[in-house]
Amino acid sequence: xxxxxxxxxxxxxxxxxxxxxxxxxxxxxxxxxxxxxxxxxxxxxxxxxxxxxxxxxxxxxxxxxxxxxxxxxxxxxxxxxxxxxxxxxxxxxxxxxxxxxxxxxxxxxxxxxxxxxxxxxxxxxxxxxxxxxxxxxxxxxxxxxxxxxxxxxxxxxxxxxxxxxxxxxxxxxxxxxxxxxxxxxxxxxxxxxxxxxxxxxxxxxxxxxxxxxxxxxxxxxxxxxxxxxxxxxxxxxxxxxxxxxxxxxxxxxxxxxxxxxxxxxx
Amino acid sequence: xxxxxxxxxxxxxxxxxxxxxxxxxxxxxxxxxxxxxxxxxxxxxxxxxxxxxxxxxxxxxxxxxxxxxxxxxxxxxxxxxxxxxxxxxxxxxxxxxxxxxxxxxxxxxxxxxxxxxxxxxxxxxxxxxxxxxxxxxxxxxxxxxxxxxxxxxxxxxxxxxxxxxxxxxxxxxxxxxxxxxxxxxxxxxxxxxxxxxxxxxxxxxxxxxxxxxxxxxxxxxxxxxxxxxxxxxxxxxxxxxxxxxxxxxxxxxxxxxxxxxxxxxxxxxxxxxxxxxxxxxxxxxxxxxxxxxxxxxxxxxxxxxxxxxxxxxxxxxxxxxxxxxxxxxxxxxxxxxxxxxxxxxxxxxxxxxxxxxxxxxxxxxxxxxxxxxxxxxxxxxxxxxxxxxxxxxxxxxxxxxxxxxxxxxxxxxxxxxxxxxxxxxxxxxxxxxxxxxxxxxxxxxxxxxxxxxxxxxxxxxxxxxxx
Numbered sequence: 250x251x252x253x254x255x256x257x258x259x260x261x262x263x264x265x266x267x268x269x270x271x272x273x274x275x276x277x278x279x280x281x282x283x284x285x286x287x288x289x290x291x292x293x294x295x296x297x298x299x300x301x302x303x304x305x306x307x308x309x310x311x312x313x314x315x316x317x318x319x320x321x322x323x324x325x326x327x328x329x330x331x332x333x334x335x336x337x338x339x340x341x342x343x344x345x346x347x348x349x350x351x352x353x354x355x356x357x358x359x360x361x362x363x364x365x366x367x368x369x370x371x372x373x374x375x376x377x378x379x380x381x382x383x384x385x386x387x388x389x390x391x392x393x394x395x396x397x398x399x400x401x402x403x404x405x406x407x408x409x410x411x412x413x414x415x416x417x418x419x420x421x422x423x424x425x426x427x428x429x430x431x432x433x434x435x436x437x438x439x440x441x442x443x444x445x446x447x448x449x450x451x452x453x454x455x456x457x458x459x460x461x462x463x464x465x466x467x468x469x470x471x472x473x474x475x476x477x478x479x480x481x482x483x484x485x486x487x488x489x490x491x492x493x494x495x496x497x498x499x500x501x502x503x504x505x506x507x508x509x510x511x512x513x514x515x
Numbered sequence: 516x517x518x519x520x521x522x523x524x525x526x527x528x529x530x531x532x533x534x535x536x537x538x539x540x541x542x543x544x545x546x547x548x549x550x551x552x553x554x555x556x557x558x559x560x561x562x563x564x565x566x567x568x569x570x571x572x573x574x575x576x577x578x579x580x581x582x583x584x585x586x587x588x589x590x591x592x593x594x595x596x597x598x599x600x601x602x603x604x605x606x607x608x609x610x611x612x613x614x615x616x617x618x619x620x621x622x623x624x625x626x627x628x629x630x631x632x633x634x635x636x637x638x639x640x641x642x643x644x645x646x647x648x649x650x651x652x653x654x655x656x657x658x659x660x661x662x663x664x665x666x667x668x669x670x671x672x673x674x675x676x677x678x679x680x681x682x683x684x685x686x687x688x689x690x691x692x693x694x695x696x697x698x699x700x701x702x703x704x705x706x707x708x709x710x711x712x713x714x715x716x717x718x719x720x721x722x723x724x725x726x727x728x729x730x731x732x733x734x735x736x737x738x739x740x741x742x743x744x745x746x747x748x749x750x751x752x753x754x755x756x757x758x759x760x761x762x763x764x765x766x767x768x769x770x771x772x773x774x775x776x777x778x779x780x781x782x783x784x785x786x787x788x789x790x791x792x793x794x795x796x797x798x799x800x801x802x803x804x805x806x807x808x809x810x811x812x813x814x815x816x817x818x819x820x821x822x823x824x825x826x827x828x829x830x831x832x833x834x835x836x837x838x839x840x841x842x843x844x845x846x847x848x849x850x851x852x853x854x855x856x857x858x859x860x861x862x863x864x865x866x867x868x869x870x871x872x873x874x875x876x877x878x879x880x881x882x883x884x885x886x887x888x889x890x891x892x893x894x895x896x897x898x899x900x901x902x903x904x905x906x907x908x909x910x911x912x913x914x915x916x917x918x919x920x921x922x923x924x925x926x927x928x929x930x931x932x933x934x935x936x937x938x939x940x941x942x943x944x945x946x947x948x949x950x951x952x953x954x955x956x957x958x959x960x961x962x963x964x965x966x967x968x969x970x971x972x973x974x975x976x977x978x979x980x981x982x
Contacts, residue, residue, distance in 0.1 A: 385973065385976070389973050389976040389977050390980055392637070396772070396773075396920060396977070399812060400811075400812070401811055401814035402769070402815070403639075405815075408639045408640045408641055409641070410640055411640070411928060412969045412970070417965075424975075497833065500833040501833065501834055501906070503835075503836035504835075504838045504895060
C-alpha cells in the first residue's frame, strides 16, 4: 500500500515573468500586466483588481497566473488566487503536486498589507498613528481564511506575526470594555432593584444596608457571581471543567483502588 | 461536584499489609541506605531451595529488554519472549538525553541529534525552539528496530534467555498470593524458519512482567481492564536531499484543527527519510483526512518525496485500571505509560521495565526468595511517586493548549518565549520537573494568560466574520 507522490516539477521560469523573490517590496504604484497567454483561463477570475504584494508570476507553460493588471487601490481585500491544475507558482514555494492526475485548486492567502510574513504596520496608519483595530481585523480575517483553507507552511515565506505587538490597551479597548460595560450595567440594574426590594421589606435605607455585614456578604457574592457566571452556559462549563481536572487523577488512582479491595479479600 | 475518590497523596498510600499468622521465614530488613522505602521481603517468602527465582518477560521492546537485563544482572533466571525479533515498530523514535546516560546507550544507535524544534500554529505562525539548548544537549532520533535489538542482546549477554515466540495464555495459580505456585505460560515457539507455524510450548515461572505493548495479551490475561487509546498514523517519506538538509537537526510539530482535533501532526527526521504523521483520540475515523492535512501543511518541504511506508499504531492515553495482579506486573505501553501532550513512551517504557525488575530483584533478595504482590506494588508506588508530576503537568498542558485553535495559537506564541523553551527542554531532556525562578514563573503566567486572552478574543471576532 505505497502511494508514490509524483514530483511535478515546474519547468524553468520565463525570465520576463519572474520577479526576484526575497527582495520583494510591495509595489503599489506598479502597473503589473502580463501578456495574455493563449490558454490562460484565469484572468477572467480577476474581476477585482488589487495590487498584489507577492506576485506569483508563472512561466509560460500555458497555465494561468495569479498576477493581473493591478491598479493602485487603497481598499484592502484578499485576492483569491486560484491556480488551475498545471499551474505552478514559480519560485521556491514549490509546485502543486498532482496526485493521481486529479486537479487540485490551490489558494493562498494574499493581502496587500501582509508583507514578509507579518502585517506591515506602516500601512495601517490613520492620522499618523497606527490603527490597531484594523490590524486586529486583518489578523482575524487571515486566521479565518486559513482555518477554512489550510495552507502549507513554507521556509521561504515564514509567518512571524506575533499578536503581542498590538499593545495591551488596544485589546482592552476593543474586547474588554464592551463586555465590562455590559456586566456593569447588569450588576447596576440588579443592585438597584435589590436595594429597593430590601428597603421595601425592611425599611432600611441604602446607607444603612451597606453598614450591615450580611448585606455586605450578599453584595460580595453577587459581584463574584456576575464575574464568573456571565451566561447560562457558564454553569455547565464550570461543572465540566471541574470534572475534567480530576479525571486524569482518577485514572491513575485506579490501580490503588484495586489494592484496597484486594486486601480485604485476602 | 465532589469526586467520591479523594485524591490521596502517594506517600503512605498502601495500607500496611495484613500480617500472616505464620511467619516461619519472616525476615525484616531495615531500609537500605540508598532507597527511601522499607524493603520487606514478603511475609510468606519462602527461601527457594536449589534454584533461583524464575521470571518471564513477555515482549522484547524497550521495556522488556531493559527489564530482562536488570533481572538477569540481579541473578534471576530470566526468559524474554518476543514474537518478532526484527520488528520495525511504528514509532516517533525520539528519546530524551537522559536515556542515553541512564541506559548506557552507545551513540552509534542514534541516527540523528535533533537540536531544533519548529512549532507551527494553525495560521502557520512558526516558532523555532532550541536556542536555549547547550551544545551537548539534543533529542535523539533512532530506529526502533536498532534500539530494541540492542537492548535485547544486552539482556542476553547478561544471562537472559531470549525466546522467539508468541505468548498465548497463562495459567494463573489458584492461590497467587500465597505459597508460590508457579504460573504456567503457554506460548508458540518459532524455530527461526520464516512462515513456520511454530511449536506450542509451556514454561513454568514464578513471576511475569508484561511488556508486550499497547495490545497486551498479558493485560488481557490478568483482566487489567481497558484504557482509552489514540491512533497514531505515520507515513515515511523519502524526500530529495536538498529538502532533507532542512531537517538535518530539526523536527517539526504542526498544530491545528485540520491536522488533529486533540493532538499534533509531526515531521520527524529519521535516518535518511522523514516521518510525517498525526494522531487523534476522539476522531479516529478521520485519521486519513488528518494525514492529508499534515501532508498539505508540510507540502513545500516534502515536495518530491516518495512514500516508502505507511504505518499506524494505537497509543494508550492513560494507565490501565489494574497494572498488576498477583505476581504479574505490566510495564511500558502495556501499562499505559505514555504521556499526554507529547505522546512520549520510549523512555517511560524502558524506565518502568527497569523499575519493575529492580523491585523484583530486591523483593527476592537477588533471586533467593519467592516474591509476592506486595513486592511488585513497591514498583508501582515508586513509579507513581517519581513520575506522577510529569504526567500531570503534561495532562494539564494538553487540556489547556490543545483544545481549540485559539488555544493552539496561544501555545505557539508562548513557545517563542525563552523561559518557556528552557523549562520545556529541561523537563523533557532530564525528566525532572524543576521549579524555576518564581518571578519568572509569575511573568510566564501573566504572558500565558495574555496570549490565551488575545487568541480567544481574535477567535470570537473570527466567528463574526465570514471570508
